[in-house]
Amino acid sequence: MIIAVDGPAASGKGTIARALAAHYKLPHLDTGLLYRAVGQTVLDRGGDPASALDAFEACDFADALLADPRLKLAAAGNAASVVSAHGSVRQALMDRQRAFAAQPGGAVLDGRDIGTVIAPDADAKLFVRATSAIRARRRYEELVRAGVATSFDRVLADIKARDLRDSTRAAAPLRQAEDAMLLDTSYMSIESAISRAIALVESRR
Numbered sequence: 001m002i003i004a005v006d007g008p009a010a011s012g013k014g015t016i017a018r019a020l021a022a023h024y025k026l027p028h029l030d031t032g033l034l035y036r037a038v039g040q041t042v043l044d045r046g047g048d049p050a051s052a053l054d055a056f057e058a059c060d061f062a063d064a065l066l067a068d069p070r071l072k073l074a075a076a077g078n079a080a081s082v083v084s085a086h087g088s089v090r091q092a093l094m095d096r097q098r099a100f101a102a103q104p105g106g107a108v109l110d111g112r113d114i115g116t117v118i119a120p121d122a123d124a125k126l127f128v129r130a131t132s133a134i135r136a137r138r139r140y141e142e143l144v145r146a147g148v149a150t151s152f153d154r155v156l157a158d159i160k161a162r163d164l165r166d167s168t169r170a171a172a173p174l175r176q177a178e179d180a181m182l183l184d185t186s187y188m189s190i191e192s193a194i195s196r197a198i199a200l201v202e203s204r205r
């Protein structure tokens, strides 16, 4: 079974995807990490995320980078949102994601374009959303817990800028697939969001 989980920043899609993977005993891929690794590599090389060439060349990042805690920070997230608008970057990361989805037994992938581009034939597709203020609050609290000095307003501005870039780019913009099931987690606890996600997947089995 292939499960596609898409949605904007800090909507809870990663939490839900990990829980679905544990529930159904499937491997999970956080595809945002791949774009974050490309963004971080461009920054580390002193390049410009807006340059299609710098971004494409950074797609050769070493796999060890995927475990780097810097990828969780706002700098990598913002750079990821810029490099991910280049069609050449999306193309370079596509085979790896499609191969992950196609492994025997299936997989759970979360990102922005899993249900629309990477796995359009997924057995179950969820589109997870929450208001931008609630998402910013969650991300802000996550960063504070990790000891990062930031402000709520800054996190909210980053999230809004990323939402706008991700949903208006020409290449695989963030959007709900027509056959995706909507899950608004704004006023749900993590536990309720996970239970609801499992119920929605079950409805498609």
Ligand SMILES: Nc1ncnc2c1ncn2[C@@H]1O[C@H](COP(=O)(O)OP(=O)(O)O)[C@@H](O)[C@H]1O
Pocket: 007, 008, 009, 010, 011, 012, 013, 014, 015, 016, 138, 139, 142, 185, 188, 189, 190, 191, 193
């Ligand atoms: N329903 C929820 N209620 C409250 N906090 C949540 C909920 N879902 C996720 N979170 C928290 O919000 C933060 C972002 O969640 P995450 O799953 O990483 O989002 P995404 O993968 O969409 O960026 C995490 O700290 C997570 O624990």
Ligand SMILES: Nc1ccn([C@@H]2O[C@H](COP(=O)(O)OP(=O)(O)O)[C@@H](O)[C@H]2O)c(=O)n1
Pocket: 007, 008, 009, 010, 011, 014, 031, 032, 033, 035, 036, 077, 080, 081, 082, 084, 085, 110, 111, 112, 113, 114, 162, 166
């Ligand atoms: N499948 C994906 C996943 C992420 N991305 C890009 O990568 C950035 C970081 O994604 P992420 O999922 O790690 O970000 P969060 O939602 O965790 O904040 C996003 O803002 C998107 O621009 C994408 O374009 N396509």
